[in-house]
Amino acid sequence: MWSRSENLVQHFNTHHRNLEYLTDHTFPDSVKAIGPEFPSEDVIRDVDVLLFAIPTEGVRAALTSLKPKLDISRLPLLIFVNKGIETGTHALTLEIIADTCGPEVARIATFISGPSFAKEIVRRQPTSVSVASLSEVHAQRASKLFHQPWFRCYTGDDPIGLELAGALKNVYAIAAGIADGLGFENNTRAMLITRGLAEMTRIGSAYGASPLTFLSLAGVGDLFLTCSSPTSRNYTVGFRLGKGEKLDYITKTLGSVAEGVTTAKGLRQIVDELGVAAPIAIGVYEVLYEDKDVKERAQALLCLPPVPELDLPEETGKPAARLMKKLGMA
Ligand SMILES: NC(=O)C1=CN([C@@H]2O[C@H](COP(=O)(O)OP(=O)(O)OC[C@H]3O[C@@H](n4cnc5c(N)ncnc54)[C@H](O)[C@@H]3O)[C@@H](O)[C@H]2O)C=CC1
Numbered sequence: 001m002w003s004r005s006e007n008l009v010q011h012f013n014t015h016h017r018n019l020e021y022l023t024d025h026t027f028p029d030s031v032k033a034i035g036p037e038f039p040s041e042d043v044i045r046d047v048d049v050l051l052f053a054i055p056t057e058g059v060r061a062a063l064t065s066l067k068p069k070l071d072i073s074r075l076p077l078l079i080f081v082n083k084g085i086e087t088g089t090h091a092l093t094l095e096i097i098a099d100t101c102g103p104e105v106a107r108i109a110t111f112i113s114g115p116s117f118a119k120e121i122v123r124r125q126p127t128s129v130s131v132a133s134l135s136e137v138h139a140q141r142a143s144k145l146f147h148q149p150w151f152r153c154y155t156g157d158d159p160i161g162l163e164l165a166g167a168l169k170n171v172y173a174i175a176a177g178i179a180d181g182l183g184f185e186n187n188t189r190a191m192l193i194t195r196g197l198a199e200m201t202r203i204g205s206a207y208g209a210s211p212l213t214f215l216s217l218a219g220v221g222d223l224f225l226t227c228s229s230p231t232s233r234n235y236t237v238g239f240r241l242g243k244g245e246k247l248d249y250i251t252k253t254l255g256s257v258a259e260g261v262t263t264a265k266g267l268r269q270i271v272d273e274l275g276v277a278a279p280i281a282i283g284v285y286e287v288l289y290e291d292k293d294v295k296e297r298a299q300a301l302l303c304l305p306p307v308p309e310l311d312l313p314e315e316t317g318k319p320a321a322r323l324m325k326k327l328g329m330a
């Protein structure tokens with residue numbers, strides 16, 4: 001396990017515990033920490049599996065450092081568990097991998113997502129996740145590696161949909177937190193989860209993902225979890241906004257990253273490019289970045305005219321098609 005913090009590395013190797021996160025959990029003796037320097041070529045050359053568990057904003061830099069040391073001919077398993085969209089480029093991780101490591105690496109990259117609070121996984125609470133890759137072999141390998149009675153892995157071949165679902169649900173979790181913070185109750189949360197799912201599916205489908213992916217563990221499963229639990233950092237950001245705290249103060253005092261805050265920016269760009277209706281996501285963006293009043297935005301959403309409940313866009317797929325072309329798969 002690599003960490004940028006010398007202090008964490010030393011403490012971990014002595015006590016088999018992480019000083020900052022999941023501090024009560026004892027890791028097996030076989031897990032060794034390395035760092036703070038980026039792992040050397042010797043270390044990376046010999047690994048069979050690399051798992052990236054850093055926020056999306058750090059993935060491009062980490063992969064740029066990794067690329068010169070990676071021996072792709074050994075077909076290592078590269079697994080990503082981050083759930084976000086890069087600010088500025090509004091790229092998915094699949095695209096960041098293609099940009100930094102080349103299309104051949106992106107074609108075998110594997111993504112794990114789904115309703116899985118880390119602090120419950122370490123207590124072996126029964127949990128299930130979605131595992132997706134453009135390479136069926138790599139999705140199967142990753143699934144076999146992690147599958148346990150208490151951690152069930154379901155494979156799929158739509159990494160674009162899985163990534164979008166994992167990133168987008170964080171924005172809707174902020175919306176659900178805001179609603180709870182404003183004092184709305186169960187009916188309102190159910191409305192936000194359901195309409196959020198409709199919005200996510202519409203965006204994903206226009207992007208070129210399979211609408212079915214949004215019914216998966218990575219889709220509705222994680223949306224339900226994070227919209228309904230104060231354990232979620234994204235829900236907590238929303239809840240505190242609903243209670244009147246300022247975003248700057250919330251992010252400084254949260255203690256870890258809520259990916260929905262940066263993803264709302266990338267999502268805004270994607271929604272504008274696709275021209276699909278996403279009133280909840282745009283409402284969250286306006287509260288976060290245009291300093292709009294949460295009560296006024298909630299009221300404005302409630303006053304929107306009625307629309308057909310379930311509609312998928314007719315023209316679909318341009319961003320995904322562009323990405324697949326970049327990967328040499330179109
Ligand atoms: N905590 C959870 O229950 C789950 C988290 N995830 C996702 O996994 C990712 C990481 O989540 P957490 O560990 O909870 O976040 P976190 O913010 O608590 O921890 C991230 C870790 O990455 C390190 N880090 C941040 N930027 C970095 C960079 N540029 N290079 C190297 N290291 C960097 C931080 O120092 C920290 O140790 C996020 O995308 C999150 O959405 C996914 C499933 C569950």
Ligand SMILES: O=C(CO)COP(=O)(O)O
Pocket residue numbers: 083114115116117118170173222225226231232233234235257258259
């Ligand atoms: O994605 C998660 C669990 O599946 C964690 O959600 P938060 O990042 O909102 O805590």
